[in-house]
Amino acid sequence: MGKGYMGKILMVDLTSQEIHEEVIPDEVYRKYLSGTGLAAYILYNRIAAGTDPLGPDNILGFMSGLLTGTGVLFAGRWMVVGKSPLTGCWGDANCGGNFSPAIKRCGYDGIFFSGISEKPVYLYINNGRVEIRDASHVWGKDAVEAEKMLIQETGGHSRVALIGPSGENLSLISGICNDRGRMAARSGLGAVMGSKKLKAVVLDGAKRIPVHDRDEIKKLSQKCNKWVQFQPPFLPGSMMAWVGALMRFFPTQPALDGMLYKTLLRKWGTVSTNQMSIEMGDAPIKNWMGSNVDFDPGKSITTNSDVFKECEIVKYHCYACPLGCGGICSTKGTYAETHKPEYESVLALGGLCMNNDIDSIFYLNELLNRAGMDTISAGGTVAFAIECYERGILTKEDTDGLELTWGNSNAIVEFIRKMIKREGIGDLFADGSKRAAQKIGKGSLRYAMQSGGQELPMHDGRNDPGFALHYSVEPTPGRHTTGAQMYYEMFQLWKVIKKLPGIWPLYFKGSKYDANETKAVMGAACSKFMNVINGAGLCMFGTLLGAKRIPTFDWINATTGWHRTPEEYMEIGERIQTLKQSFNIKHGIEPKDNRLSERAFGKPPLEEGANEGRTVDIDTMMGDYWKQFGWDEKTGKPTAEAMSRLGI
Numbered sequence: 001m002g003k004g005y006m007g008k009i010l011m012v013d014l015t016s017q018e019i020h021e022e023v024i025p026d027e028v029y030r031k032y033l034s035g036t037g038l039a040a041y042i043l044y045n046r047i048a049a050g051t052d053p054l055g056p057d058n059i060l061g062f063m064s065g066l067l068t069g070t071g072v073l074f075a076g077r078w079m080v081v082g083k084s085p086l087t088g089c090w091g092d093a094n095c096g097g098n099f100s101p102a103i104k105r106c107g108y109d110g111i112f113f114s115g116i117s118e119k120p121v122y123l124y125i126n127n128g129r130v131e132i133r134d135a136s137h138v139w140g141k142d143a144v145e146a147e148k149m150l151i152q153e154t155g156g157h158s159r160v161a162l163i164g165p166s167g168e169n170l171s172l173i174s175g176i177c178n179d180r181g182r183m184a185a186r187s188g189l190g191a192v193m194g195s196k197k198l199k200a201v202v203l204d205g206a207k208r209i210p211v212h213d214r215d216e217i218k219k220l221s222q223k224c225n226k227w228v229q230f231q232p233p234f235l236p237g238s239m240m241a242w243v244g245a246l247m248r249f250f251p252t253q254p255a256l257d258g259m260l261y262k263t264l265l266r267k268w269g270t271v272s273t274n275q276m277s278i279e280m281g282d283a284p285i286k287n288w289m290g291s292n293v294d295f296d297p298g299k300s301i302t303t304n305s306d307v308f309k310e311c312e313i314v315k316y317h318c319y320a321c322p323l324g325c326g327g328i329c330s331t332k333g334t335y336a337e338t339h340k341p342e343y344e345s346v347l348a349l350g351g352l353c354m355n356n357d358i359d360s361i362f363y364l365n366e367l368l369n370r371a372g373m374d375t376i377s378a379g380g381t382v383a384f385a386i387e388c389y390e391r392g393i394l395t396k397e398d399t400d401g402l403e404l405t406w407g408n409s410n411a412i413v414e415f416i417r418k419m420i421k422r423e424g425i426g427d428l429f430a431d432g433s434k435r436a437a438q439k440i441g442k443g444s445l446r447y448a449m450q451s452g453g454q455e456l457p458m459h460d461g462r463n464d465p466g467f468a469l470h471y472s473v474e475p476t477p478g479r480h481t482t483g484a485q486m487y488y489e490m491f492q493l494w495k496v497i498k499k500l501p502g503i504w505p506l507y508f509k510g511s512k513y514d515a516n517e518t519k520a521v522m523g524a525a526c527s528k529f530m531n532v533i534n535g536a537g538l539c540m541f542g543t544l545l546g547a548k549r550i551p552t553f554d555w556i557n558a559t560t561g562w563h564r565t566p567e568e569y570m571e572i573g574e575r576i577q578t579l580k581q582s583f584n585i586k587h588g589i590e591p592k593d594n595r596l597s598e599r600a601f602g603k604p605p606l607e608e609g610a611n612e613g614r615t616v617d618i619d620t621m622m623g624d625y626w627k628q629f630g631w632d633e634k635t636g637k638p639t640a641e642a643m644s645r646l647g648i
């Protein structure tokens with residue numbers, strides 16, 4: 001009887017071309033699960049302190065999840081891991097699509113690459129045979145074209161993860177793609193793949209994934225699916241601006257329930273909340289110095305979710321997903337189709353740059369997906385460049401003649417093309433806003449909105465201080481998929497873990513800004529839980545349905561045969577978080593230096609709009625959060641006691 005995991009990893013040295021398998025003891029899975037937890041266990045010891053992220057000693061891993069391929073719903077995420085060249089910290093990013101089960105069907109929980117190949121190569125695994133193959137013919141091709149070619153030449157059934165030209169050019173804001181441009185975008189790990197001259201990982205396996213109790217998994221999945229299929233009546237997409245405006249207007253706020261978000265996701269996808277987010281102050285505008293007053297979501301076509309829905313040709317589901325928040329859209333111009341742009345991409349390339357041109361958003365979405373460049377970081381970097389131009393820090397001469405003003409979509413498109421190619425001014429900005437600011441000088445760093453060098457996502461900590469906290473304290477700084485007040489509300493963990501604080505159905509918005517122990521407990525719970533989710537390979541959107549409706553812990557028990565409590569799984573999450581933080585300390589990171597940019601936590605506060613007058617007490621929140629893990633509350637460094645308590 002199996003336990004959901006394959007019990008083996010593959011190690012590939014691209015310098016020597018040596019390939020070997022390693023058996024992972026059961027005990028390791030019991031302590032770290034699989035996915036990013038197992039990866040942290042493996043890489044913590046094997047990447048030496050001070051390793052150059054783009055050098056041969058960095059190790060890049062492709063991980064599947066513990067629950068992937070077992071019949072568990074939402075369990076199709078794959079994760080890429082390594083030392084981030086963008087932040088110098090622990091780097092990970094995850095993505096949906098169909099690549100995750102392919103890793104396990106080849107017999108592995110993870111595939112790791114060290115060394116640097118002399119020429120471009122790809123790894124091909126076909127029913128137990130592992131080969132390093134020449135990739136010269138696809139080097140330079142975009143991620144969609146190269147994927148198609150590699151699938152064709154390997155018989156038509158393979159699953160492929162690969163980089164585009166951005167990763168090949170070692171842009172530090174590059175991601176890794178699968179399924180026609182879906183991207184594990186954050187942490188800049190596409191550049192690590194490029195530095196290794198590894199164009200792609202091509203997998204074609206048929207191994208069975210063993211589990212403990214398939215009937216129980218099926219029962220749990222069927223029950224969960226009923227919740228997913230339950231569909232309350234819709235509002236038209238254009239009404240979401242009103243919902244957001246009401247949320248801004250009232251001094252109280254209802255606790256968010258993932259059932260509502262699930263409904264929105266299912267119909268429109270992540271763009272469903274574009275307008276609401278701007279109105280309520282969740283979406284940053286004009287490089288984080290504007291607001292709903294500057295960028296009216298009722299007037300901007302770029303934010304209306306119905307517009308995205310109308311051009312959807314077919315819905316898109318990741319592997320094992322009953323929800324299907326994705327879609328393939330028809331577009332005008334160069335590309336006939338693109339994945340439906342995500343909330344993050346639309347806001348980063350839209351409101352953040354004051355860009356109202358919907359065609360440019362569709363075009364840039366596909367351009368960046370094919371290039372393998374992170375849309376959040378690309379948008380954040382352009383917004384920074386525009387602010388520099390508007391302030392006279394950059395001149396028309398510096399920008400190769402581009403009139404880089406707010407909302408000039410032609411200039412934005414051309415600027416991003418140059419970033420992808422590292423051409424002219426694009427070379428300076430291809431490594432993100434912080435690197436560019438350090439080279440430009442003239443006080444420009446204060447306009448680069450980032451944490452630890454990574455551009456901030458499209459959720460404003462001045463609206464939900466939980467985002468400001470997690471951008472600053474996570475071992476992968478600047479990430480929006482690890483925790484927030486709104487996630488805590490939707491996870492509803494207190495319904496299965498009694499000692500966690502509950503949330504009143506209606507609460508005063510002002511209470512969100514209290515920096516106290518309760519908030520720290522909530523923040524730490526989000527981080528621990530997301531480590532379990534990323535070990536299991538679940539999609540976070542599924543987990544937002546709530547802990548009673550998404551039986552994460554029961555699914556793991558049914559899959560592995562373990563009999564563990566939710567509290568015990570949360571301790572595993574704590575162990576993984578502590579190990580990732582220890583990775584950063586080993587590599588010389590000072591956690592407090594990852595605090596997000598001052599403007600983004602309200603220093604100085606905005607003078608108008610949804611977040612008017614708000615400043616987040618971020619320093620207190622960071623210390624309180626670290627204390628929850630038993631780390632030093634002043635420095636954020638894990639203590640010897642915490643390490644020993646967790647058996648690290």
Ligand code: SF4
Pocket residue numbers: 074076096097316317318319321322323324325326539540541542
């Ligand atoms: S909810 Fe969306 S992102 Fe998550 S697994 Fe389903 S289709 Fe993929």
